[in-house]
Amino acid sequence: MDLRMLLRPGAGQILPGVANAVSARIAEMTGFPAAFVTGAGVANSFLGMPDMGLLTLTELVGHVAAIREATNLPLIADGDTGFGNALNAQRAVRLLERAGANAIQLEDQVFPKRCGHFDGKAVVPQVEMVQKIRAAADARRDESFLIIGRTDARAIEGLAGALDRAAAYQEAGADLLFVEAPSSLDELAAIPRQVPGIHLCNMVFGGKTPLLPASELGAMGFAGVIYANAALQATMRTVVDVFAHLRDTGSLSGIDERLASFRERQAIVDQPGFFELDARYATLESKDGL
Known part of the structure; x- marks a missing residue:
């Protein structure tokens, strides 16, 4: 499905975060129509x-390419700050588009950035980010590739400053807007109301923004709701529990319900499909006498 069709104001579409190809396969298997390739998730799980x-950038591009091989879902790539200035952002757009992303999220933090729910963030001047958005829009080969303008200015300039930035980024060519880390229900509701456009928001378990159901966020006007690291947090919790149990008991007995079965694991990575391909080409080799 085209992201422009999917992400309409008020849709409240859930965008699960994926940090690798297997989580992208699971997102597709469980029925989500698109996914968000989380930079934080890749940093946590890969590094x-x-x-x-x-x-x-090259590490992220490699992950996006692997994820694209594993799924047909539209992918939003978390492009952080564009990995530098406007020229770096242009290169990021070109490489990520070529790797199979359908959109890039660019944020206005200084480089190197911090997680949007960390303290101690800093942002570049608004005019610098405006130029970065313009450069990113100019760099795409396909007009269906979307540019998402994210601002982290709420923590530094307050909500009013963040909304001013979002409006400026929209005027500069951002197709979607993302005001990170609003700190109250009133602030959440104000974002799509005060800056008409296509807005994303981010629900972070343990983060700075109140957690609301996607349906309520859609009613506020949000087009998409990112759950960037829900899968990663669930995986971390499960791995800690299983490893601790294995260390203490020397057995998986009593915790086996926390594990995917062997069959479930193979289904997720499409082992039957690869076995079928293997058999098909083995038959061809036999017939050709190779």
Whole structure:
């Protein structure tokens, strides 16, 4: 499905965060129509490091390419700050579009950035981010590739400053807007009301923004609701529990319900499909006498 059709004001479409190809397969299997490739999730799971601008563009591009191989879902790539200035942002757009992303999210933090729900963030001047958005829009090969303008200015300039930035980014060419880390229900509701456009929001378990159901956020006017690291947090909790149980008991007995079965695991990675391909080409080789 085309992201422009999916992400309409008020749709409240859930966008699950995926950090790797297997989580993208699960997102597709469970019926989601699109996914968000989370930079924080890739940094945490691939590097074992916090979301502090440590992930490189080429590392992210490799993950997006692997995820694209595993799923047909439209993918929003978390492009952080564009990995530098306007020219870096242009390169990020071109590489991520070529890797199979359907959209890029760009934010106005200084480089290196921090997770949007960390303290101690800083943002670049508004005019600098406006130019970055313009450069990103100019760089795309396909007009259906979407540019998402994210601002983290709520923590630095207050909500009014963040909304001014969102409006400026929209005027500069951002197709969608994302005001990160509003801190109250009133602030959430004000975002799509005061800056008409196509808005995303981010529900972070343990973060700075109140958690609301996607249906209520849609009623406020949000087009998409990102659950960037719900899967990663669930995985971390489960791995800690299973490893602790295994360490203490030397057995999986008593915790086996926390594990996917062998058959479920193979179904998720499409083992039957790969076995079918293997058999097809083995038969061709036999017939050709190779």
